[in-house]
């Protein structure tokens with residue numbers, strides 16, 4: 001299986017070439033109720049090498065030759081990309097191959113680790129997941145590995161945000177489960193001070209029903225009243241690109 005896929009259309013990132021550092025089967029520290037990759041069978045916090053750095057180098061060089069126009073390279077795929085302990089090496093390899101900007105979609109569970117913080121500082125755009133405002137809701141929405149607490153996650157996120165000079169976004173997925181917490185989530189977002197917040201709802205096939213346009217609009221307004229620059233999935237303009245195969249569709253991360 002190729003470790004690079006796309007380019008895929010992203011309502012936030014443009015034409016994005018995806019780098020899947022997990023590849024093969026899903027490995028994640030969360031088991032989110034809306035995950036389009038299905039249930040997490042291997043819920044893990046053990047960092048390691050899932051795809052060899054040389055394979056990324058070869059696959060990326062091959063795809064860049066044929067992919068046409070690409071706006072950005074995004075770490076995403078079959079699980080949490082910061083589980084890959086060779087992320088730093090991969091960034092260095094990609095920087096030698098292309099000048100394209102780099103982004104990562106992370107579930108934020110390892111932002112408290114100094115090693116992960118310093119690696120992500122080498123990425124132009126960090127999109128960090130936050131779907132809750134308190135421990136109990138976090139457990140219900142994201143069903144994290146037993147070692148991950150909401151308090152630790154928020155502490156790590158705030159610490160990372162303070163030192164990070166790139167473009168930092170919060171990605172917040174809303175469903176029936178957490179829509180009643182939008183006010184508290186907006187207050188927490190205001191404390192974290194992201195560049196912007198993406199208010200999202202699961203529009204791709206998954207076990208959970210998305211919220212409607214009106215509900216998302218109301219949630220967006222709650223964030224805007226706190227002075228937060230906010231974008232929502234329903235307002236985005238869809239970007240047309242070549243159709244991709246089914247496997248590539250799956251590897252696009254939710255949101």
Ligand code: SF4
Nearest residue numbers: 028030031032035107
């Ligand atoms: S949505 Fe992302 S963080 Fe959540 S289980 Fe799926 S891959 Fe992991």
